[in-house]
Amino acid sequence: MTINEHLTEYAGLPVADFTHDTGADAELPAVGGHAWRVRTEFDEAGFADVFARFVERVDTTQVTALIFGYWGASYDDGAADPVKLLVENARRFPNLKALFVGDIVMEESEVSWIEHGDITPLFGAFPELERLEVRGSEGLVLEPPSSGALRVLRFETGGLPAAVVRAVAAADLPNLEQLDLWLGTDNYGGDATTADLAPILSGEKLPALRHLGLENSEIADEVAAALAAAPIVARLSTLSLALGALTDAGAEALLSGQPLTHLDELDLSHHFLSDAMMERIRAALPDVEVDLDDQQKAEGEWRFIAVSE
The missing domain is CATH 3.30.110 (Translation Initiation Factor IF3)
Structure with missing residues (x-):
């Protein structure tokens, strides 16, 4: 892709x-x-x-x-x-x-080549900003922002630096409703771990969050396992692990964890799930709109995310 x-x-x-x-x-x-x-x-x-x-x-x-x-x-x-x-x-x-x-x-430029600087000053200059979306992450800098107005925050990257993930996790965004992080691959700077995501998954600083996307991730299985017991999930309406390298192991962790039946939508599109696992997910979540499109086949041990270079 x-x-x-x-x-x-x-x-x-x-x-x-x-x-x-x-x-x-x-x-x-x-x-x-x-x-x-x-x-x-x-x-x-x-x-x-x-x-x-x-x-x-x-x-x-x-x-x-x-x-x-x-x-x-x-x-x-x-x-x-x-x-x-x-x-x-x-x-x-x-x-x-x-x-x-x-x-x-x-x-014009591959996503991993888009060059940024420090975006932190945006929050001070535009305190009424409700939506901020960023594509690319080369040179991207973010200090923990504070905003009572922000409703949507999205990062589309082939590799989101752990420092940026930690800044989001430490942010003061009490009215944020939608958060999408394309975590990417370590080959393009995506070095965040589930430990970096832990404050987000706890939900303590995101009381208004209703959509969480942890997408385009080569560590999708680890993310899925962390979500299985994450307090934030119970408050979500929609959850996305799309575009990543999710396998049966990650899906098993999701199904074995806390209930997901309250969700309106679960997006797992672009995945490496078996046909049997796809059927298990559909059967377990009959009233949830589950997106299992774009099934991929692994080449040996190699599994790729949808957007990298």
Whole structure:
């Protein structure tokens, strides 16, 4: 699986593009009715210049949802730090509620090559931000954030650093309802362990959480075993171990642990389960919407996650 399509909708709004080739006289759509994506391309105008034109051309006081597409890389002379630019211009975005950092597809950069910096300042600059989603993790830095407004937090990565997982685990996010962590593989920096996840699984600091996704993980079996007795599970409506390397051993741990019959949805898609185990899961959870699509076959001892490089 690769990420090869840009977002067409975000935060319930259609996406409007502002790019390196948006001319000074280009007709722009209604500001408040769109999620705005700002991006450039390799060897085109530098991202900082495109962003500067964006904040001058668009009434950013009406922007509620913002997307950062390709902003360059260390090998690109036009590279910039989109988070730093946004924080420096925070006063121009008084109504920003949703932010996606890294709507970048394979043709622009592989997910594991997307270069970030410190995203922690976003929480101080935008205390009313309700949704934050980040794709890529190279160079990603996060200190434990605090926000009473945040409802959705997602990281899409081929390898999420343990330091970032620990920062999320130590965060003060009392109203967070949805958390998705693509844990990835150690080959691309995904070195988190179930010990790093323990504060999340305890649920003590996430009283409002109703969806938990621990996805795209090469240690899916270990995660499943930890979830089997995790207090947070009893409060969830939806649980996802999708995109990972889940085997019968992990599924057995889930089935042998605490009841999952209260769930509305259980997403196990992209897995290495046997046909017999799939039938056992369906039989055990007849009233739960279980996604067992994309069954994989192991090649010897090698099992792969859906999104890595």
